[in-house]
Amino acid sequence: MELPAFQHHAPSSSEEVVALLVQHRGDVDIVAGGTDLLPNYKNRLNNKGHVISLAAVEGLTERSPTRLGAQTRLVEIERDEQLAASLPGLVEAAAAISSPPLRNHGTVGGNIMLDTRCYFFNQSPLWRKSKHYCLKADGDNCLVVPSSVGRCYATYCGELAAPLIAFGAQLELLGSDGLRTVALEDFFADDGIVRFERKSDVEFLVGVSIPDEAQELKSGYAKLRIRDSIDFPSLGICVAYRLGDDGTLADLRVGTTALRSRPERHDAVTAAFLGQAPSAEVAAAIGEAIRKDVAAYRNVPLDPKYRRKMSAVFVRRLLGRLDSAWTE
Numbered sequence: 001m002e003l004p005a006f007q008h009h010a011p012s013s014s015e016e017v018v019a020l021l022v023q024h025r026g027d028v029d030i031v032a033g034g035t036d037l038l039p040n041y042k043n044r045l046n047n048k049g050h051v052i053s054l055a056a057v058e059g060l061t062e063r064s065p066t067r068l069g070a071q072t073r074l075v076e077i078e079r080d081e082q083l084a085a086s087l088p089g090l091v092e093a094a095a096a097i098s099s100p101p102l103r104n105h106g107t108v109g110g111n112i113m114l115d116t117r118c119y120f121f122n123q124s125p126l127w128r129k130s131k132h133y134c135l136k137a138d139g140d141n142c143l144v145v146p147s148s149v150g151r152c153y154a155t156y157c158g159e160l161a162a163p164l165i166a167f168g169a170q171l172e173l174l175g176s177d178g179l180r181t182v183a184l185e186d187f188f189a190d191d192g193i194v195r196f197e198r199k200s201d202v203e204f205l206v207g208v209s210i211p212d213e214a215q216e217l218k219s220g221y222a223k224l225r226i227r228d229s230i231d232f233p234s235l236g237i238c239v240a241y242r243l244g245d246d247g248t249l250a251d252l253r254v255g256t257t258a259l260r261s262r263p264e265r266h267d268a269v270t271a272a273f274l275g276q277a278p279s280a281e282v283a284a285a286i287g288e289a290i291r292k293d294v295a296a297y298r299n300v301p302l303d304p305k306y307r308r309k310m311s312a313v314f315v316r317r318l319l320g321r322l323d324s325a326w327t328e
Contacts, residue, residue, distance in 0.1 A: 001042040001124070009052045014059065014174050014206060017052055021202040022176055024050040030204055032071060032110035035102045040115060044125050045137050054109070060206060065215055068208045070109030078103060087210070089163040089219030089238045096223040097159050099230050109205045112161060112171070112184075116154035116192040116261055117232060118144060118299040136193050144299045153297050154192025154261060161188075161263035162238040163221055166255035167214035175203025184208075188262035195261075217242050217251065218322045222314040224258075226301050233258040234302040235310055237290075239318040248277045252286070254315065259296045259307065269293045278325035286319070287312035 011017050021028060028050040031037050041047045054060060060071035065086040068077070077083055077094040084091045097103055097111065120134040120143040133139030136152050144153040161184065170181045177200065189197050217240040224235035236257040244250035252270040257263040269289045276282050291312035296304035319326035 003038065003041050004044060004047050006048060007050045009050060010056050011052065012056050012058060014057060017054070017057060017204055018174060018176055018202065020050070020052050021204065025202055028052060030054060032107040033105040035098065035106045036110065036114055040122070043123065045121065062207065066210050066212060068108045068210070070107065070205045070207055072108045074103040074106040074108070074111065075100070077108070086215040087163070087167065087219065089166065089221045089240055090160065092221040093159045093163050093223075093236065093238065096221065108160060108208060111158045112164070112208070113205055114156070114158040116152070116156050116195060118154035118192065120144065120299070121154055144297055152192030152261070153299060155258055155297065155300050156188065156260065156262050157232040157258045157300070158263065159223065159233060159236050159257060162236045162255040162257040163219060163240070164208060164210070164255070165263050165265045166219065166238045166240040166253040167217070168211050170209045171205060172207040172209060173203045174206045175200045179206075181209065185263070185265050190260060190262045192261045214240070217253070220318040220322050222318055224302065224307065224310050224314070232300070234300050235259060235307045235314070237311055237314045237318070239315055239322070243278070249274050254290055256294055256311065258300065259294050264294070266290055266293050278319070278323060280327050283316045283319040283326040287315035290315050
């Protein structure tokens with residue numbers, strides 16, 4: 001299927017990007033690697049008249065354990081030995097995204113800002129017309145939860161959000177009012193159309209800052225999908241923890257993605273396990289607590305109950321992989 005007509009802009013500075021966002025406000029998208037936006041455009045999914053490429057914008061490719069530029073390629077994270085040693089959960093998440101050719105193009109910013117997905121949305125125009133259009137594109141009702149009024153239940157499937165939200169990452173957004181930072185967990189809205197809790201629609205993601213304390217955590221990532229490559233996650237989960245000098249949990253964080261319309265960090269659940277020593281029983285209890293805390297909808301591959309059940313399994317497996325004490 002051919003791309004629809006649009007005007008392509010290739011600015012070389014962040015200031016130019018902001019100026020273009022202001023100039024074409026309401027009729028503009030930003031393209032990073034293009035691995036998600038362009039297929040959506042081919043399916044005529046909310047395409048705009050102007051597209052701004054970040055490919056030539058300077059200063060967006062920094063890569064270190066404390067900061068990632070928005071244009072950092074996923075393959076660069078996957079192959080970075082320093083990141084693998086300091087933030088293994090992040091590297092594992094990057095390595096699980098799509099396929100090698102697409103990781104060569106995909107970027108940190110593109111994965112974080114990924115559009116939400118749904119059976120009834122990510123389809124061809126002919127398919128959507130035959131089924132009746134959904135609320136997210138051309139319709140007036142959510143086909144996942146028909147009783148909802150004005151609420152879209154499309155699922156957020158960005159893989160990097162799970163480890164980054166567990167690490168306490170901050171997003172750096174540049175707009176007409178200057179640079180601002182916001183905690184990743186506070187940036188997303190639980191609505192498949194609204195997507196982000198933005199202060200302005202003329203700002204864009206320039207980087208992600210990661211606190212130093214994240215490097216003190218043991219971390220790992222697991223992804224549930226039907227095929228081992230290409231597929232978006234039906235569940236993505238990161239577990240990150242630190243033991244105190246007495247051998248008990250001093251910090252425990254669990255980040256999930258591909259369950260709701262936003263990624264989530266489950267601090268209210270994990271706080272109950274602080275001060276406990278690693279064991280198979282505690283690992284199972286943590287997994288079960290996460291299973292009870294998550295929700296999922298029937299709008300991406302695999303049954304919602306199965307995805308919730310696998311969240312408990314993944315937590316146990318990840319803890320056991322990070323330290324054998326969790327299996328004893």
